[in-house]
Ligand SMILES: *[C@@H]1O[C@H](CO)[C@@H](O)[C@H](O)[C@H]1NC(C)=O
Ligand SMILES: *[C@@H]1O[C@H](CO)[C@@H](O)[C@H](O)[C@H]1NC(C)=O
């Protein structure tokens with residue numbers, strides 16, 4: 001019976017291996033990454049995504065500083081698989097592609113730091129990277145060079161390293177991730193380490209909390225609904241606990257659509273605005289790092305609605321409360337729930353450190369509207385308590401309710417992100 005499928009997880013912080021606290025990850029990272037923005041398709045080349053160069057990076061940084069994102073805490077400017085040269089230098093050091101970063105990485109880092117921003121880059125645990133940033137030949141990964149590359153990254157002034165899982169010599173993730181983590185630690189520069197290994201539906205292995213600050217909970221987030229749905233299901237896995245210094249990451253947000261539509265790639269096509277609002281809301285309530293990969297130089301309305309929403313970002317950053325979890329499947333007559341994770345009407349919820357609550361009510365079905373009811377006792381609120389309910393993304397009060405709140409006629413993949421305060 002659907003009504004009984006309720007998790008009482010809000011107060012549960014499962015026993016966790018001690019987090020690795022190096023001072024940089026008290027709160028989920030907020031930032032931007034090259035992945036779905038700086039492509040040559042602007043120039044009619046529809047074949048590649050993830051290009052980058054120092055000129056566009058400066059424009060992106062200026063945009064983050066002036067468009068309101070920085071004021072809300074966005075600070076990371078991260079490169080994906082687009083920056084490294086195809087050869088190491090004669091001493092075996094990894095180096096930037098000189099046509100893309102002629103001034104070098106240290107100059108770029110210094111420029112960003114002067115402006116109050118942070119700088120991140122990408123490498124792979126194997127001998128080659130995954131995507132090559134649209135370049136035909138392999139790009140070196142860090143295998144065999146973990147210590148040297150960590151030293152190079154620290155000397156350049158890197159604040160964040162995303163490490164992928166491509167290129168051969170991928171033998172034992174725990175051993176290899178630990179080796180890279182220790183090498184980064186030994187540099188003396190505190191660096192955020194993101195592990196990217198596509199842990200789909202597996203429990204996240206315990207060791208990750210001892211070596212990194214964030215880890216992907218699923219495979220790549222590709223910007224189309226069937227994939228977005230698998231990431232949202234990743235956030236539903238009860239064992240994936242998160243908190244200060246240990247954040248579950250849903251991969252890039254592509255909020256607002258990409259700079260261009262790459263028809264040969266399923267990574268960055270268009271989703272609907274409802275789908276962008278839904279992914280943003282679930283990532284946000286779950287305290288995933290929010291790394292947006294769309295073009296923040298020219299924000300669309302839905303980008304502004306989400307990324308500049310002060311209340312939403314504050315919920316994401318509320319490190320003193322347990323990140324949002326799946327708290328149940330709504331029991332409305334039109335909501336079919338075959339099991340807790342695969343129902344039509346999942347609800348995420350969370351109690352915040354100021355004593356208020358947040359919830360995301362979803363229509364997970366592909367066809368037909370759904371009416372979704374949140375019983376307040378799923379949040380731990382007494383059934384006789386009246387709650388003032390507020391729509392966070394529309395920024396409007398929905399009224400006072402006792403016992404439950406019902407969102408009527410949500411469209412397929414639509415959701416509503418609520419704030420609830422005792423009235
Ligand atoms: C290195 O690890 C120790 C122990 O976890 C931690 O306290 C310290 O902040 C780390 N230092 C850097 C530079 O990451
Ligand atoms: C992608 O394909 C769609 C139709 O399949 C077409 O309308 C659109 O123009 C294409 N976009 C590009 C950038 O080629």
Ligand SMILES: *[C@@H]1O[C@H](CO)[C@@H](O)[C@H](O)[C@H]1NC(C)=O
Nearest residue numbers: 257259295297298299300301
């Ligand atoms: C910004 O985006 C809008 C809508 O996509 C487009 O019409 C406009 O030309 C863009 N402006 C710039 C400066 O890229």
Ligand SMILES: *[C@@H]1O[C@H](CO)[C@@H](O)[C@H](O)[C@H]1NC(C)=O
Nearest residue numbers: 381382383384385386402423
């Ligand atoms: C709600 O119910 C509890 C008992 O379940 C009672 O103690 C409390 O006074 C009630 N509060 C209101 C506002 O009615």
Ligand SMILES: *[C@@H]1O[C@H](CO)[C@@H](O)[C@H](O)[C@H]1NC(C)=O
Nearest residue numbers: 387388397398399400422423
């Ligand atoms: C909701 O309750 C609060 C506190 O009692 C009250 O100030 C507010 O006017 C109420 N709002 C509505 C829409 O009734």
